Amino acid sequence: MKKTLLFGSIMVLLMACGGVKKTQEALNTGNYTQAMHKAIKNLSENKTKKGNQPYILLLEEAFDKYSQRELEHIAFLKKEGNPANYEFVYKGYNQLKQMQERIRPLLPLRVMEENRNASFKFRNYDSEILAAREQLSQYLYDNANTLLANGKYKSDFRQAYDDFNYLLEINPGYGDAREKMEEAWQLGQDFVKVNVLNDTEQVIPQRLEEELLNFNTYGLNDLWTQYHAAPRKDIRYDYEMQVAFRDISISPEQISEKQIIKEKQIKDGYKYLEDDNGNLVKDSLGNEIKVDKFKTVRCNFYQFTQHKAAMVTGMVSYIDLNTKQQVNTYPLSSEFVFQHIYANYQGDRRALENDLIALLDLRAVPFPSNEQMVYDAGEDLKNRLKDILVRHKFN
Template identity: 30%
Template sequence: LIEQGNYDKAIEKSIKKMLKGNADTDDKLMLDKAYRLANQQDEERIKFLKSEGKPENWEQIYFTYSRLDRRQNQVRKVLPFQIKGKTFNYNQKDYASLLAESKTKAAEYHYAFGKRLMEDQLKESYRSAYQSFLKAKKYRESAFPDINNLIDEAKLLGTTYVLIEVSNATNARFPADFYDKLLAINTSGLESNWVNYIVGRNSRSDRYDYLITLEIQNIIVSPEEYSSKETQRKKRVEDGFEYVLDSRGNVMKDSLGNDIKIPKYKQLTCVLIEREQHKEATIEAQVVFLQTTPRQIKKREALSGTSVFNHVSARAIGDYEALLPEDKVKLKAEPLPFPDDLSMLMDCTEPLKNAFEDIVRSNKNLIY
């Protein structure tokens, strides 16, 4: 472990054995060597970071002092210890003031850096400022009375707000329920810490960073159509019996003296007349992804939703016994009134909404 530079793991391994009372000389020697090398490495790192004179280094300096303090407390558990009659005991250093100083300076840096980032007035800068303000609060909240307000402001300004809406470019007028069905989108899995989706109508579009609009462009409703089809069914059924006659016209007998009879068949015929009713409605649309600042269309994608009314009824002429079982089921169906155009278009909302949601999800990478 020491050869690999894993000093703290070597220290932890040795201490575990020493606390259990089964450490040998090599374990103790490993602890001593690893402890000295780890401290030397960290102290040199701190010296270098301070020599650079960069305010952003104070966070790393604080982390390194924390590591030194944590390591010292860990090793203190087994002090003093002996190796071949020699007592090992390390001087204890008070890191409290060094930790306090570096922590305060790290907090001051993140506070100042966050405020500088806010001046850029960019989403990415607001988000970075938010993280800096959180660190400043974590390290020294009491030093910054306005820190919570700055965190809230950076969060608000760094968040991307996306409005999902529906527009109607046709002359058709739809009830509010029509739009509600199209906007019944599940946004779970779309949102993140920095992206917030709002689904609704009649919202002020200038408040949003992106608009995702389902634009209804065309409505197609087919005429009410009827079609007929005739199918003839034939079935051979048993119809009594007849005697078997010999060449002289006499009834033949079997070995027991009984008359020989054979089944007699007849053919049944029936004509099945099916009447099919058909009507379709389709809503053609496109999804437009618009970035508001700078104003530009990121993508357009076409989609549609269709509803179909299909109904089959039937009547029969002839002997019903010739019909198949499924034919008899059709005979039970009566012709139905055609649904009106609005009902058909309302039925289009579900497939259209599903296609809309799929497009929004597959293009979530456009929003950031």
């Protein structure tokens, strides 16, 4: 009774404190985990602060109610006898232990007005955790093994893989689970053979084709799909990916010329300042005043632009080899533009701005070959192909 009165008086005094109020609301609505998290956070910062006293009582009550509720729920799940509950039992015991480990470093927590330490009924759950883990491990193994032995679809083998993987996370080295998981992975994969088709009248550079088909460079990180540019006879392929080049257009080599006339006033020595009567003007010391003399210079600037462009278009198609049906298509295109600018001039180059003067140091360069143009267009093509590979999902 005394404890209740003290708790009530403290709460009335500090109800205006938003943190305490929210923690109390969480406790009152049965959200014990949230209430404990809020209380632990504040007490971790300063457990002896007078303003944090309410959090000690809130944590004490929330932990007691949380432990009671979780243990009752675990007891019910055990009594129900459903193997599907093994995971909930295992996780329940672990969460109880973890919450105790979060509170333990804060102890002792002194309740000043009651002249006592807060009471937390800790239990050692290690035996329960180990027993629950063993039950769950056996259940996961049996379930995954059944899927592996009787599975008809790739989704069955992928589920078996997930179960074996989870089993090894909670119980590393369990029996032959790792070997079984590897087997499930092999059976759950989609194997895709890749075929490049050239329907154009241009030669596709060998280097570009090799780089397009080097799937290791794409960083796909897809657990369930393997692309093979060189199909293997010992693998039954599920899909074929066709990369078909439909058209390769290469523009003629062009050089365009543009003439720009530039004029500018520049300094051209100096002259003596004269008044309106033609007399020399002197300063206060009697010296004749000098002023800058300007003249206009002119320059004919000739800018030359070398230009050549390549456009590669195609289509990526996925074909289901079991049904012989096309399942999806994606357009594929890329353009590369070669452009080089140089210039020369006639006249006085002092009339030119700095950016134009820089072009005077450049000369014409050889145009890239058609093969090089196609290869350069392929650099962007690889990025577009990667986007398609990432976007396309089989199942």
